[in-house]
Amino acid sequence: MNDLLSLLLGALLVLNLLLASASRLRHCIKLVAIQGVLLGLLSLACAQSSGGHNWQFLLVMILSLLIKGGLLPYLLLYTMRRISVRRELEPVVGYSLSLVIILALTGGAFWLSSITPTAVAHGASPLVLPAALSTISTGLFLMVTRRKAITQVIGFLVFENGISIFGTGMMIHNGLLVELGLLLDIFALVFIMGLAVFNINRSFQHIDTHSLNALGD
Amino acid sequence: MLALLMVLLPLLFAAAAPILRKRPLALYSLLPVAGLSLCLVLAADLFCPERDLFSLYLGGTPILAADAISRFFLQLTAGLFLAVSVHAFFWLPATREHSSHRVPGTRTMHRYLFVLFLLAFVSMMNLSILSAHFGLLWVAVEATTLASAPLILYHCSEGSLEAMWKYLLLCSIGIGLALFGILLLAFAGKISSCPPASLGFADLSAPGVSFHPVWFKIGFVFCLAGFGTKMGLVPFHSWLPDAHSEAPAPVSALLSGALLNCCLLAVMRTLRLAPAEVLPFCRTMLTILGLLSVLVAAFLIIRQKDFKRMLAYSSIEHLGLCALLLCYCQTALTTHVIAHSVSKMMLFLLAGNILLAYDTRSISKVTGMFSTLPRTACLWLIGLFAICGTPPSPLFVTEYLLVTSLPPLLAILLLVLLFIVFAGMATACLSMTMGTPAPGSHERQAAQAAAEQLTIVPGAAALGILILGYITTLWMKQLL
Structure with a gap:
């Protein structure tokens, strides 16, 4: 079972690199959907290796698989079609440089998890912390360096998935109510952000966020 | 059970808001909810202070509970919500009538949507408390x-x-960091020697429960960054002035008066869990952020040209002061919070009136308020001096207690910064109230007359601040 766990975490690490170099939005959204599915499988693998699972756990897992792997990507695709944006032109940092930066960040994540007090003794895979940190930093990186509002939403989803990798990988159980609330929050967030993207598109005729800088001191 | 009611009552009315889509009716649903929630929390404290009415258990674990501090925050939120909803009840029709000459093509949110989001917002604040x-x-x-976030979009400019975009994105990132911290x-x-049973506050602070110190430190930093973003502490504050200045007045009042407190409570709860060996580190972090907030806010207030942004920076300053109070003088914290919330609510409501009357947020374009809007000008003066901590204000007492309990160097620095804030606020206030008013068109005069009608709630708040100031002065006499 530990092999499956490592395989999944490795796949998540590779996904970050793919995300950094994806220029077409549809491709990006597909990658986020795959990340959501992998996350669902990860929680199943973790539950298998720890031996404890019940109907509440399965319910949360199936719901999060459906929402993160299906519903949210669908919402994003729908938004993308409505505002007819296909690709991220002129990102602040080029795609090849992004790839290098993400590689460096991943390396940094491995280094950081090697110096923090080890968690391996407590039954968690040694790859969990690097995978989580690397995914979180990829999400933040995407939000900072991409100009389109919709790519920033994608970046936020990646960031959120990174946090969930940590939670599931370290087997921290929040209970049914909190997990459901979490999923509902993320769903509502993407929904509201989608509406905001519509409005930005209508008011500014485009969704480049660098024009959103009229306010400030 | 009462706790569940406090959360579900506004939520139910929010769900029912689309039914009242007929325009004049929509706003009516705000008042009974606000009145009822305030009565409920006050009655719970007045009539049965011993019985635990708030706890709600689900499968043996507590889901909702209230201790003394959360009851205080709950009452404060309910009071502010009542004041704001009474004001909004008159303010929204007035703005709709008098600001039609604004940028053409600007759409305004449906009234029932405003009510829906406002009620959901209050319900979630109650839940977080x-x-x-x-x-x-x-x-x-x-x-x-x-x-x-949708409330900021009331005038869709x-x-x-x-x-709204900044608020949504930055706060979501911040709160995401807080989740990582949790x-x-x-x-x-x-991974400690004696793990807590669950993430419930009762389990986390149970006697004997321990945390791994290094991981606790990392977690605390993330929690502080996360909740600090929503609290508006300085390196993470950039969304706050924008959101608070662009939102309509009742929403700014609630964002500043009530929402920031909820996040302060979250930081307090995190700090309370800190084991003894980590506590100095946590307090140092909080002190640094608090002092930075006061510093940056002071220098941005003194060169501010927009009066709503000035109030927003003043909120950053006061939340910074709250962070300092949390570290050095916890006894004065609740007084500071209530005084800041009430006076800031009053000021934001008045700022909405001035915006309605003059149709500008620029400090230099508003002149001669004493002759055009005498009541608003008096209250604006009282409010600004109260928020700066000029003696009859309760903030004077709390800031005095804070300065006396800080280490000397920090105390001197803080005094200088508070003086800078005072100078900036006083300049703005005097230039807005004094002078001769620019001759206004007929429409302007009608708007000014309408704005002058909307001073009941701010007036009551001013009275409340003065009474509170008297009580805190007596309290200070006892302390001395």
């Missing part, structure tokens, strides 16, 4: 962002779109 589980607290704080805290508990 009452939640007895760290995860639920996170869910509620994130939900307050989601419910309040380019500026408000930008403010998971790290859970992990710190999990």
